Amino acid sequence: MVFLVSLDATTLAVAIPAITSDLSGTTLTAFWANISFTLAVVVIQPIYTSFSDIIGRKIPLYAAFALFGIGSIVFSVARSMAVLILGRVLQGLGGGGLDVLSEVIVADITTLQERAVYIGLLSLPMAAGCIAGPILGAVFSEYVDWRWIGWINLPVIGVALVLAIFFMRLRPIHQSLREQLFRIDWLGMLIFMTGCILFALPLSWAGNMYPWGSWRTIVPLVIGILVLVAFALYESRPTDPVFPYRIFRSRTAQMTLLGSFIHGMVLYTLLQYLPLFFQAVYLETALKSSISILPFCCVVFVFTGIAAWAVDFFRKYRWEIWAGWVFLAVGVGIFSLWNQSSSLAMTASFQVIAGIGIGTIFSVPPIPMQASAPTAEDQGLAMGIMVAFRLFGALIGLAIGATTFSGVFASKINSIPSLPASVALLKNPSEAVGFIPHLRTVDISPALKDLIQGAYKDAMQTIWYELAAFGAVGFLSSLLIKELTMETEELSRQHFEPESD
Missing domain, CATH: 1.20.5 (Single alpha-helices involved in coiled-coils or other helix-helix interfaces)
Structure with missing residues (x-):
C-alpha cells in the first residue's frame, strides 16, 4: 500500500507538461490534475479514519482499493483534461484511504515502544516508490504513453489487495451494523x-x-x-466526532499537527515544482528532470528511515525534530540561489540539505503525536488526524503555489517587450506549463529564450521563498513540543490477531 501511494504521488509531476500539451490543457487544469487529487485525499482521509475506528479497518480499506483502481482506469482512458481530473479525484478518494489506513494499521498492530522501527521499515517501500515514480513517469510520457502512469497501478493494486485479504488479521469490533452506522458523525x-x-x-x-x-x-x-x-x-x-477534541488538548499534539500541516505544504509543493523547474529553467526533458530530482527523492526517503531508527536507538525525538526543521528551512531557502548557470554540484547538494530535513520531519513527529494521545485506543486516530493535517497542508501549498506561479510568471513575461508570434501565447500565463516541452526547440534568439527561462525561474524562486518562510514557522512551533515517554506496551482494540486465536 505504501509503495502504491508513493509511486502514484511522484509519477505525475514530471509528465504534467506532456499531458497538458497532449490534451490541450491550460496551466490551471495542469495544476488541478494534482490539486484535485490532493483535495479528494484531504476531504476523505478523516472520513476513512472515523469510519474505520467505528466499523473496523477492513471494509474501508477494500473500498479504498476499489476507488483507486477505478480512478486509475478513468485517468488512463481520458481524452480531455476534465476526464483526467475526474480520474485523479477518484484516485484521491481511494489513495487517501490507502495512505492513512497504512499508518493507522501500523499504529494498531505495534506498541508505541516499538513503533519507530516499523515507521522506519515503511520508509523502504516509500523510498522505492518515490525513486521509481519520477523515472517511470518520464519514461512513460516520453517513450511509451503517459497513460501507463495509470495502468501501472493496477497490477500493484491486485497484489496488495490479495495480500490484505489473506494476511491482515485485525480483531473485529463486536457491534451491530445498525449501532455502528448510528455512531458515525x-x-x-x-x-x-x-x-x-x-x-x-x-x-x-x-x-x-x-x-x-x-x-x-x-x-x-x-x-x-x-x-x-x-x-x-x-x-x-457528537459522541464519535471526526476530529475529537481530546486529541487536540495537548500542546505537543497542537504543535505537531501544525508542523505536519507545514511539512505537507512544503513536500508536495516541491514534488510539483522541482521537475517543472528543471524542465523550464535548464531545458531538460521529462526523463532528465526526473533524474535531476533524484538527490531530493532519495535523501528524503533514506532519512525517513534513518531518523526513525535514530529515535528507536536514542529513545528521544525532540532534537531530531529541531534539526529536521533547520535543514528543511535552510535547504529550501537556498534553492532561490539557482539560476540558468548553476552547476550540477550546486543543484544536487542543495536538494540533499532540504531532503534531510523533509525526510526527518516525515517520520519523527508521528511519535510525539501518538505519545500525546489520551489512551492507546486513540493512537491510531491521532495518527490518522496527523496524516489528514499533512495532506491539508499539501492542498493549501499546491493552491498557493499555483497562484504564485501564475501571478509572478505573468508579471515577468509581460515585462519582456515584443514577443514574436512563436511565443506570444506566453502572454497568457494559463499556457505556461503546456509550453514547457516546446521551450527546448522553439525558434527564437538565445537572448530571448534566456529571458523566458528567467521568467519561469523567478516564478518558482518566489515559491521557494514562501516555503522556506513556512519552514521557519515549523521550527518555531517545534520548540514547544515536549519530550514524552515512549515506553508503553499498550495495544489498541483492533490490534493484530494471531492465527492461534
Whole structure:
C-alpha cells in the first residue's frame, strides 16, 4: 500500500507538461490534475479514519482499493483534461484511504515502544516508490504513453489487495451494523467536506481565472472559512466526532499537527515544482528532470528511515525534530540561489540539505503525536488526524503555489517587450506549463529564450521563498513540543490477531 501511494504521488509531476500539451490543457487544469487529487485525499482521509475506528479497518480499506483502481482506469482512458481530473479525484478518494489506513494499521498492530522501527521499515517501500515514480513517469510520457502512469497501478493494486485479504488479521469490533452506522458523525463529515472544497477552490483560481479582489474569489473563500469554523465548533457535540477534541488538548499534539500541516505544504509543493523547474529553467526533458530530482527523492526517503531508527536507538525525538526543521528551512531557502548557470554540484547538494530535513520531519513527529494521545485506543486516530493535517497542508501549498506561479510568471513575461508570434501565447500565463516541452526547440534568439527561462525561474524562486518562510514557522512551533515517554506496551482494540486465536 505504501509503495502504491508513493509511486502514484511522484509519477505525475514530471509528465504534467506532456499531458497538458497532449490534451490541450491550460496551466490551471495542469495544476488541478494534482490539486484535485490532493483535495479528494484531504476531504476523505478523516472520513476513512472515523469510519474505520467505528466499523473496523477492513471494509474501508477494500473500498479504498476499489476507488483507486477505478480512478486509475478513468485517468488512463481520458481524452480531455476534465476526464483526467475526474480520474485523479477518484484516485484521491481511494489513495487517501490507502495512505492513512497504512499508518493507522501500523499504529494498531505495534506498541508505541516499538513503533519507530516499523515507521522506519515503511520508509523502504516509500523510498522505492518515490525513486521509481519520477523515472517511470518520464519514461512513460516520453517513450511509451503517459497513460501507463495509470495502468501501472493496477497490477500493484491486485497484489496488495490479495495480500490484505489473506494476511491482515485485525480483531473485529463486536457491534451491530445498525449501532455502528448510528455512531458515525455524518453531519460533521458533510460540513467538513463542504468547508474544505469552498476553501480550496478559490485559492487555486485566484490570479488565474479571477483576480484576488474578485467576489468570485473572496465570497467562496470567506464562506469556506466560516464553514470550517462552524465544523470546529460542532465537533464538541457528537459522541464519535471526526476530529475529537481530546486529541487536540495537548500542546505537543497542537504543535505537531501544525508542523505536519507545514511539512505537507512544503513536500508536495516541491514534488510539483522541482521537475517543472528543471524542465523550464535548464531545458531538460521529462526523463532528465526526473533524474535531476533524484538527490531530493532519495535523501528524503533514506532519512525517513534513518531518523526513525535514530529515535528507536536514542529513545528521544525532540532534537531530531529541531534539526529536521533547520535543514528543511535552510535547504529550501537556498534553492532561490539557482539560476540558468548553476552547476550540477550546486543543484544536487542543495536538494540533499532540504531532503534531510523533509525526510526527518516525515517520520519523527508521528511519535510525539501518538505519545500525546489520551489512551492507546486513540493512537491510531491521532495518527490518522496527523496524516489528514499533512495532506491539508499539501492542498493549501499546491493552491498557493499555483497562484504564485501564475501571478509572478505573468508579471515577468509581460515585462519582456515584443514577443514574436512563436511565443506570444506566453502572454497568457494559463499556457505556461503546456509550453514547457516546446521551450527546448522553439525558434527564437538565445537572448530571448534566456529571458523566458528567467521568467519561469523567478516564478518558482518566489515559491521557494514562501516555503522556506513556512519552514521557519515549523521550527518555531517545534520548540514547544515536549519530550514524552515512549515506553508503553499498550495495544489498541483492533490490534493484530494471531492465527492461534
